[in-house]
Amino acid sequence: MQNIPEIENLIKLISKLPGLGPKSAKRIILKMINNRQELLKPMAQNLSEVFKNVVRCKICGTLKPNTIDCSYNNCEIVEKKYNKICVVENISDQWAIESSSIFQGYFHILGGTLSNNNSNREDLLINSLIERINKDDIEEVILATSATVEGQTTAFYIQDSLKKTDVKVSKLAQGLPVGGEIENLDDGTLISAFKNRKKLEA
Numbered sequence: 571m572q573n574i575p576e577i578e579n580l581i582k583l584i585s586k587l588p589g590l591g592p593k594s595a596k597r598i599i600l601k602m603i604n605n606r607q608e609l610l611k612p613m614a615q616n617l618s619e620v621f622k623n624v625v626r627c628k629i630c631g632t633l634k635p636n637t638i639d640c641s642y643n644n645c646e647i648v649e650k651k652y653n654k655i656c657v658v659e660n661i662s663d664q665w666a667i668e669s670s671s672i673f674q675g676y677f678h679i680l681g682g683t684l685s686n687n688n689s690n691r692e693d694l695l696i697n698s699l700i701e702r703i704n705k706d707d708i709e710e711v712i713l714a715t716s717a718t719v720e721g722q723t724t725a726f727y728i729q730d731s732l733k734k735t736d737v738k739v740s741k742l743a744q745g746l747p748v749g750g751e752i753e754n755l756d757d758g759t760l761i762s763a764f765k766n767r768k769k770l771e772a
């Protein structure tokens with residue numbers, strides 16, 4: 571793999587993925603090139619389809635096909651009606667909570683934390699969270715941000731922003747390990763953090 575710009579570029583890109591460095595990027599690319607029909611071709615097609623057809627919802631922050639229109643009343647791609655919203659930083663947090671089965675309700679995905687979004691708070695979809703609470707008859711908002719400084723600062727900011735609604739706001743129990751990111755917690759820890767969540771005083 572010498573001096574082939576297409577390959578060099580691909581190595582640079584794949585090395586940026588979580589958990590991968592240049593060495594594993596090269597192995598991945600070799601594997602794909604050696605399996606043009608089974609891997610390389612469908613991979614290229616699928617990536618381009620995801621790029622064209624999957625977008626982040628501007629209201630709830632989840633990933634959705636861009637053929638589905640989101641509105642405040644019918645934003646979720648779930649058919650059931652719930653009265654709880656769980657606020658998380660990233661979609662990987664939502665997936666971790668879903669696989670623990672501890673929470674039945676809507677999710678609201680901030681897409682980050684306050685400190686790395688200081689320039690534009692609206693990126694965190696907090697105004698649309700307030701709209702959802704009002705229009706979806708939500709009774710409880712559970713803040714499930716990470717036990718990091720950024721996660722806790724964000725939780726405090728959201729709690730403060732929700733004072734203008736009369737929704738009950740609660741936060742996952744303090745048992746979360748400090749620095750614990752939701753997506754990395756095991757099911758047992760998540761379940762007990764949800765069960766022992768604390769109502770925050772307005």
Ligand SMILES: [Zn+2]
Nearest residue numbers: 627630640645
């Ligand atoms: Zn949505």
